[in-house]
Amino acid sequence: MATFGNLSDRLSATFKNLRGKGKLSPADVDGTVREIRRALLDADVNLEVVKAFTGRVRDRALGDEVSKALNPAQQVVQIVNDELITILGGQQRRLQFAKNPPTVIMLVGLQGAGKTTLAGKLAKWLASENHTPMLVAADLQRPNAVTQLQVVGAHAGVTVFAPEPGNGVGNPVRVAKDAIKYAKDKQHDIVIVDTAGRLGVDAELMRQAADIRKAVDPDEVLFVLDAMIGQDAVTTAKAFQDGVDFTGVVLSKLDGDARGGAALSVASVTGRPIIFASTGEGLDDFEPFHPDRMASRILDLGDILSLIEQAQKNFDEEEARKVAEKFATDTFTLEDFLAQMQQLKNMGSIKSMLSMLPGARGMRQQLDNFDESELTRTEAIIQSMTIQERRQPKVLNGSRRLRIARGSGTTVTEVNALVNRFEQAAKMMKTVAKGGVPQVPGMGPIPGAGFAGKAKKPQQKKGSRSGNPAKRAAENAALAAGKPVGPAAAGAGSGFGLGGAGKKAAPTEEELASLQKFLGR
């Protein structure tokens, strides 16, 4: 999810030129501002927005308000960061719910922006928050959009209200109206209306959207916007604002490598906040949008807060304590290992978790090649073992290993590798759990590195990869400061993978604090 990764690449390249200079001269500022302008344009930020943005950055960089304590690069980073946060909407906004249910949420947007998929994600998320959402198929335009919504609804496990077959048959305004009545009858507290995709220039369809809005009087109208959209974002957003007056924006397809400048443009031109970010095709690939974190992400400070939240959500503390105890008493078995791994998988895509870490931008390529099926293979190997073998890996002799390899569709080499990794990891975890520092050459005390044998990749995250020496130092210092926390945290929850993620999160509050300090805020 290194959304603005490319933009931050560009900006850090820009700041490199400023490094080593004691003070900013007007010429420096002009040069930097030009680079920022180009980077933003390349990132598809709207031209007008870029002009206003660079204007403000320039004024502030030349003004006296900048702290003399910071070096020029830091100054500009701080100013750009502040401005980005201001534009992206400052504080995070949540969904507004109606005083008298049902709360009506209407989704609008261009064709192919991802409305139907989002409807499913939203429904699933709301259901997990103990609501009883209902989906309404008011896209009667696109062939089989109704069917798609029904399938999505079935996946999300929510009711779908689809009285009309679609494919051009039926009146969406009427469907929407009936849906509210139906929801009241069936006690659904949230109604999500999926509408047809329409172009900003299509007056007739825009009127239809306005009619739907009038008919259902929604509490939220969410404008779904493709993160890949170019300069047209502003025109489209304005057309939708005039047509249906949306109350919030959802940015979709943020898992691609689009620089997502549209987020900046739309937020700044319409003044409507971005509420959600949609980050993949799975129904769980969806999260509240955090403007302040997004700005940090642009500057490649990583999205630590999101990571912590995600880890916490799936983190079973009770389970973790048990595991920690097992480590301490040396009774950790392959069975536990398997359970840990399954829990790790529940946390969602490891890739997306890794990419939230600071400095992850440099390894985007590696992240892309990270093979999540490795986990599945490891799982298969363990599942091919007998209970005895799982509890006492020592009994694994050659013929047993051969059987396991056949049973799991892998090779004996892979089985051997797994067993070795497990033994090493268990040994290491034991040391950690007892409060020591494991002696793994060139690895350092990051227990999470042991998970599923994927040691190499997470390990690289240890140090900051920032191109800015000050930032790198700050991040590394924060990491170092977080180290002693490691063993202590083991009591609360550790284990490979799972604990690893928890542990990675552990130093981050301090890290964040130091970063904040670095940014002078």
Add this chain to the structure above:
Amino acid sequence: MASPWSLSGALRGMFSRKTIDEDTWTDLEDALISADFGPDITDAVIEELRASVERFRTTDPADLKRMLRETLEERLARLDPTLTLSNRPAVVLVVGVNGVGKTTTIGKFAKFLTTYGRTVVVGAADTFRAAAVEQLATWAERGGAQIVRPQQHGQDPASVAFQTVEKAQREGIEIVLIDTAGRLQTKSGLMDELSKIRRVIEKQAPIAEVLLVLDATTGQNGLNQAEAFIEHAGVTGLVLTKLDGSAKGGFVLAVQEKTGIPIKLVGQGEGIGDLTGFTPHVFVQNLVG
């Protein structure tokens, strides 16, 4: 209703001035960037125009307008936009990111081909997205084409493609259109799947065209998309969709220039007849006015 933004509208003010001055150039630059040409192409075009203005010693903005049109047209016309569908069966693979209009394009393309008396079969190799097969089936029916559906949910898309080509060979159908699931170019696993579909088809028949569908509203990311799809799917032509909106799709010029892949088809609406071949002249005419 906001009136749609247009390059011609933005340029009108500029061309109605009496002489060409610095403001003219700034306005032109802004106009080109707003049409998604991107900073690089914009700089290149402006430089070229500055040189021409210098050479012809003109100060009349009308000349500049004509030169702009010629420059863009010439740049767009450098590559041959003709589709090669001479093999029998001619296999066309349609690829692109999510939500650009692949399925819709296939429907329109099938109609386009059947109007010319060709027999067409479409393969629903988008086995991933909910109801994609049904959507394609509806389009196939409208376009008068046959369809090969996956036999079960979540079937390997390559096998659907294989069966489609097989059916065409068996029944002597002239054109095979294969719909694939939308995928973001950053998902390497999915991109590998695309390479596999390609390999599997090639075992039976050479692939006539691989069309990459690009959404006109896309910004500079379009270039990344094109590069990734060229690498994994061997794209031979571009299809630009949703041109009926307010976006002008200026980024395709950058795509065409950087990759050397021509734009071959243009989609401009949700109706089944809204697909045409690409003509640089018309495209530039709509753009510049």
